[in-house]
Amino acid sequence: MRLPPFQSLVDAHASELHRFLVASVGPTDAEDCLQETLLSALRAYPRLRDATHLRAWLYTIAQHKATDAVRRSVRHRSEDLDGVNPGHLAEPPHESADEALWTRVRALPPKQRAAVIHRFVFDLAYKEIGMRTGTSEEAARQNVATGLRRLRMEVDR
Amino acid sequence: MTELEHPLSRLPASAPFDANAAASMLAQRATEGGLADVAYGWLDSPLGKLIVAVTPRGLVRIAYEREAEEEVLRELAEGVSPRVLRAPQRTDVARRELEGYFAGTLRAFDLPIDWTLVDGFALGVLRATARVPFGHVATYGEMAASAGSPRAARAAGNALHINPIPIVVPCHRIVPASGGIGGYGGGEDRKKFLLELEGAIPAWEPSRPRQ
Known part of the structure; x- marks a missing residue:
C-alpha cells in the first residue's frame, strides 16, 4: 500500500x-x-x-x-x-455571547462537540461528518441534532 | 435556530495559525522521539536548488530541481519510510559539506551513506563509483567490472543515470571509454560544471577531446 x-x-x-x-x-x-x-x-x-x-x-x-x-x-x-x-x-464578566456559546460547545460530549463543529464551522455533509467522527451518517445527524438541542436549552436557561 | 447557528459558523475567528512554526515544531519533536525516519531540506547551489534527504543512517537522497519535489518525496515515502518530514536542521551536516565542495574547500565528502534506495548490480556500481577520487575520472566499463560484470558497461551507465545521491556519490566522474563526458542524470551541463570544478577537464574546453 x-x-x-x-x-x-x-x-x-x-x-x-x-x-x-x-x-x-x-x-x-x-x-x-x-x-x-x-x-x-x-x-x-x-x-x-x-x-x-x-x-x-x-x-x-x-x-x-x-x-x-x-x-x-x-x-x-x-x-x-x-x-x-x-x-x-x-462567570468572567467580559465573556461575550459568542465566547459563552463556544465554552458550552466545548463542554458537549465529545462526539456531539465534534459533529457540531464539523457541521457549522466546516459546513460538512453528515456523511463526511460520520467519517471524521468514526460514526455512521445517521449517527452524525443525531449527534449534531442532540448537540444543538443541548446548546439551545442552555442558551434559553 | 439561526440565533445559534450563525455564531457557530462564524467562529473561531481570532485564531491565527503559523503553518511554518507548527511544521518545524513537529519536526523537532518527531526527531526527539525518533519518528522522523526521513528528514529533508534544500540547498541553493551553483547547480540550482537541491533537495537533500537524510535518515538516521545517513545521506539517502540528493535531487536536482529538474525532478519534481513531490515525486522525490513520494519516492522516499515508498522506498524508505512514509514518515517523511521537512526538517532542514537535520540536513545541516550534509548541506555544509556540499557548500564546501562547491566553494572548492572540500575535496572528499565525509558523510555516511544510506543505500536503501539502491540494490543489486546498481549498488555494486555506485559503491565503486563512490571510491573514485575528486578530480579523477573512470569509465563505465571499469565500474561494471568493479561490480563484477566487466561487460555490462551499458547497464552500469543505466545504474549511474538513476543514482539517488549525485555529487556525493560522484557519478559525474564516470565517462565513456570512447571519449567525451557522456550523459548525466542531472543533465550534461551539470556534469561538465562538476568536472570543471574538480579540474578533471579544462574549463575552457566543451568536453574531453575524442581519441
Whole structure:
C-alpha cells in the first residue's frame, strides 16, 4: 500500500485541523493539541492499512486529543477552585455571547462537540461528518441534532 | 435556530495559525522521539536548488530541481519510510559539506551513506563509483567490472543515470571509454560544471577531446 509522505498531510491539513481544535478546545490549547495530534498520527502512520481516508483519520485523532485536553482543563479548573471563595465563582464578566456559546460547545460530549463543529464551522455533509467522527451518517445527524438541542436549552436557561 | 447557528459558523475567528512554526515544531519533536525516519531540506547551489534527504543512517537522497519535489518525496515515502518530514536542521551536516565542495574547500565528502534506495548490480556500481577520487575520472566499463560484470558497461551507465545521491556519490566522474563526458542524470551541463570544478577537464574546453 502506498502512503504519501507524511509532510504532505501536514501541509494539506494542519491549518484546518488547527481551526477544528480552536473550536474544540479554545485558542490556548489548540497548538499543543495539534502537535499531539500530528505526533500520534506520525507514530501510527506506517502501520496504516488504508490510505484512502487519511483526512478523516487525522480528524478522529484530533477529536480524541481535544477530548483529553478538555478533561484536563476541567480537572485543573476544579482543582483551582478548591478552597476558593464561592463569591468568585461567577462567570468572567467580559465573556461575550459568542465566547459563552463556544465554552458550552466545548463542554458537549465529545462526539456531539465534534459533529457540531464539523457541521457549522466546516459546513460538512453528515456523511463526511460520520467519517471524521468514526460514526455512521445517521449517527452524525443525531449527534449534531442532540448537540444543538443541548446548546439551545442552555442558551434559553 | 439561526440565533445559534450563525455564531457557530462564524467562529473561531481570532485564531491565527503559523503553518511554518507548527511544521518545524513537529519536526523537532518527531526527531526527539525518533519518528522522523526521513528528514529533508534544500540547498541553493551553483547547480540550482537541491533537495537533500537524510535518515538516521545517513545521506539517502540528493535531487536536482529538474525532478519534481513531490515525486522525490513520494519516492522516499515508498522506498524508505512514509514518515517523511521537512526538517532542514537535520540536513545541516550534509548541506555544509556540499557548500564546501562547491566553494572548492572540500575535496572528499565525509558523510555516511544510506543505500536503501539502491540494490543489486546498481549498488555494486555506485559503491565503486563512490571510491573514485575528486578530480579523477573512470569509465563505465571499469565500474561494471568493479561490480563484477566487466561487460555490462551499458547497464552500469543505466545504474549511474538513476543514482539517488549525485555529487556525493560522484557519478559525474564516470565517462565513456570512447571519449567525451557522456550523459548525466542531472543533465550534461551539470556534469561538465562538476568536472570543471574538480579540474578533471579544462574549463575552457566543451568536453574531453575524442581519441
